[in-house]
Amino acid sequence: MTTPRAPADACSLLDADHRAVKKLFKEFEPLAESKAKTAPAKRRQLADQICLELSVHAQIEEEIFYPALRAAAKAEDLLDEAEVEHASAKDLIAQIRDGDENDSKWCAKVIVLGEYIDHHVKEERNEIFVKARAARNLDLVAMRHELQARKEELMSEMAVAA
Ligand SMILES: [Fe+2]
Numbered sequence: 001m002t003t004p005r006a007p008a009d010a011c012s013l014l015d016a017d018h019r020a021v022k023k024l025f026k027e028f029e030p031l032a033e034s035k036a037k038t039a040p041a042k043r044r045q046l047a048d049q050i051c052l053e054l055s056v057h058a059q060i061e062e063e064i065f066y067p068a069l070r071a072a073a074k075a076e077d078l079l080d081e082a083e084v085e086h087a088s089a090k091d092l093i094a095q096i097r098d099g100d101e102n103d104s105k106w107c108a109k110v111i112v113l114g115e116y117i118d119h120h121v122k123e124e125r126n127e128i129f130v131k132a133r134a135a136r137n138l139d140l141v142a143m144r145h146e147l148q149a150r151k152e153e154l155m156s157e158m159a160v161a162a
């Protein structure tokens, strides 16, 4: 059985980010319970990477993808919700960055961020991307290049700042 391949467009680039970060959250789970001496440092490193990747991802969506979709399709309500979800995620990200990786509450914050992102990704995948791909006056292939370029720029800026 063959599954149809998603086109290489803005949505598939964003969804590749979603899958990459999901993998990091999965790696985090056993570390949250680990009593190993090295666990806190590993938790910190992984959480920092999650926070960096999510921050860059949220920013390229907010700067490029969401405004273009707002202009091209009737998706106001969905995008309003998505932006509110981004704001809450950023709040948790800030708490994780400033928090103490030896504290069990800190681990809970990373786990909850993962669950929260899962929910957000489902809405993007099942509703927002569907609307974007149905919008006739949206060049998602060109937008993929724009997102990619901005992502690389932000990755190097934020990695230095972190
Ligand atoms: Fe996303």
Ligand SMILES: [Fe+2]
Pocket: 058, 061, 082, 086, 120, 124
């Ligand atoms: Fe998003």
